[in-house]
Amino acid sequence: MSASKFARRAFALAAFATLLSACSKAPEKTEEIRPVRTMTLAAGSVGVNAEFSGEVKPRFESRLAFRVGGKITARKVDVGSAVKRGDVLMQLDPQDLKLSAAQGLANLRAAETNRDLARAEMKRYQELRSKNFVSQAVIDAKVSAYKAAQASVDAAQAGYRGQSNQAGYATLVSDIEGVVTAVDAEVGQVVTPGAPVVRVARLDEKEIVIGVPEDKVDTLRKVADVTVRLWANPGVVIPGKVREVSPVADPATRTYQIKVSIPAAQQGVKLGMTAQVQFSSNSASPRIVVPLSALVQEKGVTSVWVVENGAVRMAPVQIGGVSGNDVVLVSGAAPGQVVVTAGANLLKAGQKVKLMPAEAAK
Structure with missing residues (x-):
């Protein structure tokens, strides 16, 4: 082999070895920064505004x-x-009931006859006793027979009255x-x-019956500002009041039945009409509200992601109710904190995030 060919082959081997060494190097890992949408928490008056369709029904x-x-x-x-x-x-065929009443009357007459006979015998033996013709034991027996006959009369009379009443129940x-x-x-x-x-x-008292989802029952139970509008006359606002909340859900719809009473003297309200019931109220103390998308469920605990120094940490919170499409937080969060509202299910503790415009954590 000539010197020039040997030099070329050595150069090719060296280049191939260099290429292999370059491919064997592991790529440098870069920390993933996930873009998220956030909001800054603020406390304020929370309004409850919900509307449900119902039907006008009688209270009684x-x-x-x-x-x-x-x-x-x-x-x-x-x-x-x-x-x-x-x-x-309505009326029933009274023939059988009348026959039963007639039978009861006949039993009463027979009992009265036996009683009269027993009373006559008792008096006759009492006269014989006064002349000492019979013993006292005989008199006692006749008195007992008379009392038994009188009891039979009382029983027959009660039976006749009951059967007479049943004849009247045919109407x-x-x-x-x-x-x-x-x-x-x-x-x-x-x-x-x-x-x-x-x-x-009865037409004197009417009410509106509505079905409410289970997540709104406790909140609406405490609302005092309730108004009713009829579909037939939506321009008239009728004041209402929550009268009864069902303790169990309907097995078919899985909603809880709420009955809203309306004034008895209200005109134009007919049974079976469709009505809209509106609940409105504001909380007495400031509350923190976040969208439902901000909540994360992990091991049965509800939490939110809080952004601090460009990274996220999980903060357990307690839910106190709903306000429209948002959730009211009663603990675990404070005003001024920045929480993730979109992309929360894709995060992990300590992960770096990039805030989407137009919110930035300080």
């Missing part, structure tokens, strides 16, 4: 039923009929003044005692 609605069973022979009302106290709503009458909201049975149907057949609602 009676589900009326017959106290005895039987076949319905007459229906005197329809849905929407106005009724007064004592008006006849269903309204015990309130109101309007018929539903009819659950028709003529020819056989009903059992206690089965509701007619619903009658």
Whole structure:
């Protein structure tokens, strides 16, 4: 091999070795700086402003039923009929009930006959005793027989009264003044005692029934400024008051039912109308509010990322309620702190961040 070829090969090997050494060097690691959006915390008056749709319903609605069973022979009302106290709503076939009352009367007459016979015998033996014709033991037996017969009369009389009352129960009458909201049975149907057949609602007191999500129940329970607007007449504002809050959620909608009462003398409010219920209030003391996106859940603890010296640290907080789409913090955060509001789920403790315009931590 000539000297020139050997020199060229040696140069190529040296260049290849240099290239390999350059590729084997690990790249220098650069610390990741993640851009985030932040806000500076400030305490202020927190307003609760929420609106829910509901339905006008009666506060009092009676589900009326017959106290005895039987076949319905007459229906005197329809849905929407106005009724007064004592008006006849439905009637049952009274024939069987009348027969029972007649049987009770017959039992009473038989018991009275036995009692009269026992009383006559007792008096006759008492006269014989006065002449010393019978012993005292016989008199005691006759007195006992008379008392037993009198007790049978009392029992028969009570039974007859009960059967007579049942005959009167064949007619269903309204015990309130109101309007018929539903009819659950028709003529020819056989009903059992206690089965509701007619619903009658009072018209003197009405209320609005709404469904509220579980995260707003406790907050709205304390709100005193409640107003109602009817969809049929939205220009009229009706004052309302929270009367009842359901302790359990509806199994179908998973919302809590709230009943809002309205003045009894309010005109133009009809059952079944659609209404809008608005809750408005301001907190008595200043509160800190952050958007929901600022919260981070880790191991069952709710926290926020606080920016300090260009890095973030996790600060546990306690939630005190909601205000619109924001969350009210009662502890764990202080005015003047800078917290991350966007990108919080992508951070880790001590990570360097870059603040998006137009907020910068001092």
